[in-house]
Amino acid sequence: MTLSDTNHAATLALRALAWTLGEPARAERFLALTGLSPDVLRASAGDPSTLAAAIGFLESHEPDLVACADAIGATPQDLAEARRRLDA
Structure with missing residues (x-):
């Protein structure tokens, strides 16, 4: 994996996270299922494991994954x- 691939993966994941948080009910579900608090999410939003968790959340509900994509x-x-790539 190259730096460019990692940057692209992080960029996609950040966009997916922003989309996830853009709807209050979905954002609440994300926080509840991941166990993250808003403060922890703000502090770790750039962390690869948090970004991977955001996509994993979407993958667990295909309609959200497709809509986000x-x-x-x-x-x-x-x-x-x-x-x-982020999990690697």
Whole structure:
């Protein structure tokens, strides 16, 4: 994995995280399922494990994964690959 690949994965994941947090009910579900508090999320938003968790959250509910991918101009496969790179 190159730095460019890692940066691209992080960028996609940040966009996915922003999309996830853009709807209050989905944001609350994300926080509840991940156990993150808003303060911890703010402090760790750039951390690869937090970014991977954001995509993992979307992967656990395919309609959200597809909707997010469409909204950010990616494919569900792009997001899944980004999570794999961030988990590495």
